[in-house]
Amino acid sequence: MFCFKLNISKTIFTKSFIVSKTMHSSVSRNYVCMQQVPGFTIDEMQKTADQSVQRYTKDNDALNKRKGKGVAIVWFRNDLRVHDNEALFLAWESSEAVLPVYCVDPRLFHGTYHFGFPKTGALRGQFLMECLTDLKRNLQKQGLDLLVQHGKPEELLPSLAKTYGAYTVYAQKETCSEELNVEKMATINLEQVELQCDQPNFRVRPKLELCWGSTMYHIDDLPFDCMLLPDTYTQFRKSIESKSAIRNCIRMPNSLGPPPDVKDWGCIPDMTELGLEQIKVDRGMKFIGGESAALSRVFEYFWKKDLLKIYKDTRNGMLGPDYSTKFSPWLASGSLSPRLIYEEVKRYEKQRVANNSTYWVLFELIWRDYFRFLSIKEGNSLFLLGGPRNVKANWSQNQILFDAWKNGQTGYPLIDANMKELSATGFMSNRGRQIVCSFLVRDMGIDWRIGAEWFESCLLDYDPCSNYGNWTYGAGVGNDPREDRYFSIPKQAQNYDPEGEYVSYWLPKLGALPKEKRHFPGMSYIKPVVVLRYGNTKKSNTPSTSRGMSAAGGKSNDSRYKRIH
Ligand SMILES: Cc1cc2nc3c(=O)[nH]c(=O)nc-3n(C[C@H](O)[C@H](O)[C@H](O)COP(=O)(O)OP(=O)(O)OC[C@H]3O[C@@H](n4cnc5c(N)ncnc54)[C@H](O)[C@@H]3O)c2cc1C
């Protein structure tokens, strides 16, 4: 396996770069190959998850009463968990038997809308299958199972409703047009089905019951109508923090059975069935999919490693599992409920310490909520070139420049290292995402949607609202014009990777250079494909790379961006 030496320095992120004992007990602390997140064995994960699920389960099953008859279907979408799952709870409460279903929708494995990248890249495909395997196991533990079917939900669900005589299909509500179209078609097709009921000559048409479940603040608890969502994040945050409360997790019953009589529950597809190639992660972080891994990561980050109390100081790191929570892949697949994170933060604050860092995780989760609600207000404008503000600008679709960015061959180690990490692991830090986004749109002048679709393909944590929301902000077309920011590579390198450790992790040849040369290696590295718009914004002795016109056609050193980071 490919290994190299990592120098332990005193920079913010390396302080929090703790090598997982489980994975590397026999490996010297200084040699890092791949780190699994969370750093537990499968058995440890299941044990940890069982304990967490127990905490979020009703103490006494007698307190939960089932009120309905017959079979209810739960259509699992981006809510791949048993804990705090309203659709699952309502289906259980309103029936005698629950049929949990996942539809492997072929459209998820086609191309992205404009530029045709695989809509679900191989690493996210693998992660998703791990989520399904774990969900099946967790449902089995609670007396149910997961029916896995291949096809479009709007075609499969009516046929299942008919076969099992289910009056209601419960599912979690989505907010972007692709998913809304599926909801609409499923509703229409379910209404075409006629089911017999107890009363003679009376027919029932099954319906789709959608419930809210993706955010920390419930949509019904917002102090304003979603269409009147404030235009700035700060206004939004202050308003909800002062006027709304976060609901507790739904305490699920201990047992969710019995299941209906199903002959063949189906298998979780393997990668070849999805038309995807298996990719082995052997550098950086390997995330394990599923609710058990998600709950274990919460335990690991908050309780075992006790990192929550320093989150605000470390969150801008780029290297290793521990500078930030790494909750996002599980939040995006719904293997982790944001309300469970909230309850765990509050428990930590009571038992250990409450400080700026413990609050800041909630502050970041409110950003996630904001982008979700924004997608309702802004609709498809989030995906359009001009964004919510309908900004008119000239964008390039230069294939050579885009390929250099995508493949990590721009000649700027900070960009290249981040893009290599994304391809190799499906993850990139928030700091890295902001830098590579700014570089693509501002230094290269490339149509931001190409970058957003590349992220859509690669990211384990891809979520349409957070991805397109952040990209529109990064491209300066988002609803808040104050977010129009330029990220200066020399400055970012100096502030966030001063010793060049991150770049030499992903570009090992740079490790041989003196630290001060790692970000600007000159002739010993690829020639920069564009000049930077603001090459001279660094604080110290890094040579300026700004010479005349940028690839985007703008003059260097102009004053378009008031905020240079
Ligand atoms: C161009 C760009 C594209 C992005 N695309 C996505 C995406 O598709 N899916 C996604 O989940 N995040 C996206 N983000 C936001 C952010 O980068 C990731 O959520 C974060 O890096 C995940 O790492 P973490 O869980 O360790 O975050 P932490 O720092 O530990 O934060 C905790 C949680 O807060 C939320 N959060 C933090 N920052 C943001 C943010 N800027 N926007 C929304 N939520 C946030 C996430 O749910 C995260 O898990 C994007 C950011 C940028 C700049």
Ligand SMILES: Nc1ncnc2c1ncn2[C@@H]1O[C@H](COP(=O)(O)OP(=O)(O)OP(=O)(O)O)[C@@H](O)[C@H]1O
């Ligand atoms: N979940 C999603 N992920 C990525 N892109 C999305 C998502 N939902 C919607 N979009 C984007 O929104 C845009 C419009 O989507 P869609 O085609 O579903 O809308 P529509 O109202 O049917 O429009 P049209 O039929 O004119 O294309 C596209 O750019 C599409 O990529």
